[in-house]
Amino acid sequence: MVGWLFIHSSIHPPILPANGIWTFFASAGTVGPMREQVSIIGDGAMGTVCALMLAENGVSVRLWSAFPDAAECLARQRDNTRFLPGHPLPDCVEVTGDDTRALAGATLAISAVPTQFMRGVWDRLKCHCPEGLPVCSVTKGIENHTLLLPTQILSDVLDGGRDGSRPLAALSGPSIAPEVADHRLAVVTVAADDESLARRVQQIVNRPYFRVYTNADLVGVELAGAVKNVIAIAAGMLDGLGAGVNTKAALLTRGLVEMARLGAAMGGREETFAGLAGMGDLVTTCFSPIGRNRSFGEAVGRGKSVKDVLAASESVVEGVATTTSVIELAGRLKVEMPITTAVHHVLEGKGTPDEAIAALMSRPLRAEQ
Numbered sequence: 149m150v151g152w153l154f155i156h157s158s159i160h161p162p163i164l165p166a167n168g169i170w171t172f173f174a175s176a177g178t179v180g181p182m183r184e185q186v187s188i189i190g191d192g193a194m195g196t197v198c199a200l201m202l203a204e205n206g207v208s209v210r211l212w213s214a215f216p217d218a219a220e221c222l223a224r225q226r227d228n229t230r231f232l233p234g235h236p237l238p239d240c241v242e243v244t245g246d247d248t249r250a251l252a253g254a255t256l257a258i259s260a261v262p263t264q265f266m267r268g269v270w271d272r273l274k275c276h277c278p279e280g281l282p283v284c285s286v287t288k289g290i291e292n293h294t295l296l297l298p299t300q301i302l303s304d305v306l307d308g309g310r311d312g313s314r315p316l317a318a319l320s321g322p323s324i325a326p327e328v329a330d331h332r333l334a335v336v337t338v339a340a341d342d343e344s345l346a347r348r349v350q351q352i353v354n355r356p357y358f359r360v361y362t363n364a365d366l367v368g369v370e371l372a373g374a375v376k377n378v379i380a381i382a383a384g385m386l387d388g389l390g391a392g393v394n395t396k397a398a399l400l401t402r403g404l405v406e407m408a409r410l411g412a413a414m415g416g417r418e419e420t421f422a423g424l425a426g427m428g429d430l431v432t433t434c435f436s437p438i439g440r441n442r443s444f445g446e447a448v449g450r451g452k453s454v455k456d457v458l459a460a461s462e463s464v465v466e467g468v469a470t471t472t473s474v475i476e477l478a479g480r481l482k483v484e485m486p487i488t489t490a491v492h493h494v495l496e497g498k499g500t501p502d503e504a505i506a507a508l509m510s511r512p513l514r515a516e517q
Contacts, residue, residue, distance in 0.1 A: 184352055187212060187254040189269065191222060191243075192463070193231040193325035194286050195260030200329060201355050203238045210242040212250040214261075214269055219245030230462065235329040247276055256282050256348070258319075262464040263289025263298055263374075270305040277306055282315040284338065284349050288373035289466045290473035295480075297370040315345040318366060319353065320373040321424035322432035324439065331357045337424045338362055339369035361424065368416025372407055372426040375488070376433055377467030378474055379403035380441035382491050383434035385501040387442070388449020399487065400434055406485045410474070413481040441467040448494065449501045471495055486511060 184207050188195045191213040199211045213219035222228055223243035226236045237243065244250065250273055251257060257277070261269045266287065270277075283306075285298040296304060299316040307313040321336030328334050338353070338360055340346040346362040354360045363369055379399065386395050407430070408421035420426055433439045444465045447457040458465060475492050478485045490504035499507070 184208065184255050185253050186210070186256045186258060186352070187251045188258045188260055189250065189273065190214070190260030190262075191218065191228065191231070192260055192262070193228075194323075195258070196228045196232045196235070196237070197325045197329045198258055198260065198286060198353070199237060199241050200235060201353060201358060203241050204355060205352060207352055209240070210244060210249070210254070211237070213243070213245045214265075214272075216245030219243055232325060232329055247273060251276050251278065251281065254278070254281060256284065256352075259283055259285045259287060259298065259302060261287060263287050263291055263301070263466060264464070264469050266298060266301045267291065267305055270302060274306050280314055282317070282345055282348075284317040284319055284340075284345075285370075286319045287466075288320060288370075288377060289470045290371075290374045290477070292469055292473050295473050295477050297367065297374065299366060299370060312341075315342045316340065316366070317342075317345050317349050318370045318373070319349060319360070320369050320429065322428045323358075324432060324436050326438065328358060331355075333357050333359075335359045335361070335424060335428070337369060339364065339366045339425070341366055363420065363423070363425070365417045365420045367414055368411050368420030369425040371411045371414060371416055372421050373429060374466075374470050375407045375410060375474055376403075376426070376430040377441045378471045378488050378491055379407070379430060380433040380439060381445035381448075381467045381471070381495075382487055384439075384442040384445020384447075385449035385491075385494070385504070386445075388446040388451075389501055389505070391505075396434065400430060403487050404430060406483075406487055410478060410481070410483050410485065413483050414477070440465050444468070454495055454497070468495060 186202055186207055187210045188199050189212050191211055199209050202209045227233060283302050287298040290297060291301055299318055302316055303309055317338055317340035319336060319338045323334050323336050338346050338349045350360040350362050382399055383396055386399060404421060404427055407426060408418045411421055412418050434442055436442060440463050444457055448454055471492050474488050486508060490508055493499045494501055494504050
């Protein structure tokens with residue numbers, strides 16, 4: 149059972165002690181303080197913005213990079229010029245590329261590694277990961293071949309897939325990293341099977357400009373965050389073709405139906421897809437001019453090859469690999485996903501964006517519900 153030194157207010161941010169946030173855990177009838185030490189695994193935009201927010205909250209933060217040279221450069225310059233330029237890390241954030249330091253003394257870890265690289269990174273770090281250390285993922289995707297969601301990958305690598313052996317959570321929702329770093333208002337959700345972990349992450353991440361809700365639907369929240377990237381690629385293709393707002397509105401509406409349909413088949417709650425991790429994140433990703441998946445789709449819609457656009461991207465376009473996983477999942481679960489199928493055909497070179505739209509519009513007429 150978890151109690152808190154301060155109570156979260158929807159109006160006023162919590163008053164933080166100068167030496168960091170303290171959480172209280174009851175054990176054998178006693179209560180004692182524990183200072184949070186958070187290790188962030190991954191130095192991309194989301195990992196960096198998490199480090200900034202936690203540091204603002206007085207949390208002790210360590211940011212780990214998989215590349216020692218990059219870590220050394222970031223530790224010296226304090227500005228992540230590749231992924232989040234113009235937002236210097238405060239001196240209190242430790243930056244390291246040393247595997248033995250990555251999780252040393254951590255009370256909580258945040259996994260900010262792209263989905264298709266998570267297994268390799270955490271397999272590399274697992275010998276340094278304390279048993280039972282809670283991990284919160286901020287990654288959105290589905291691993292190819294295994295078809296595992298990010299927290300499922302963590303469970304598989306760190307605990308051999310034994311459910312419940314490690315507290316796991318996922319933070320998701322409309323949160324374009326540069327906007328968050330600029331302190332533009334954002335609202336997200338954190339999901340966990342263990343409510344106390346969700347509340348704990350909520351408490352240490354929440355900022356006056358970054359409101360965090362909790363959610364008990366871990367599968368639904370993670371799946372929504374993954375599949376919305378596929379729909380965002382389709383939205384970008386529409387932008388590249390010069391389609392109008394009517395067209396994009398139709399895409400988002402029917403795309404959300406596909407997301408919820410697959411989510412329900414996997415045990416998620418349909419209402420999750422109408423919330424922040426579903427509709428909220430979908431709208432942001434499909435309209436943001438800097439969204440990686442939408443921007444990728446736009447370039448493809450303008451006639452560029454998938455290979456060339458991916459080669460030119462500084463960041464991982466998660467939706468491309470995710471599309472393959474979603475198609476396989478949909479096939480296994482016998483879930484109809486025509487928009488995802490159309491995107492997959494384009495990515496596989498089996499048709500053009502124009503042909504994909506024509507195929508969708510010529511499907512047999514039916515009732516909406």
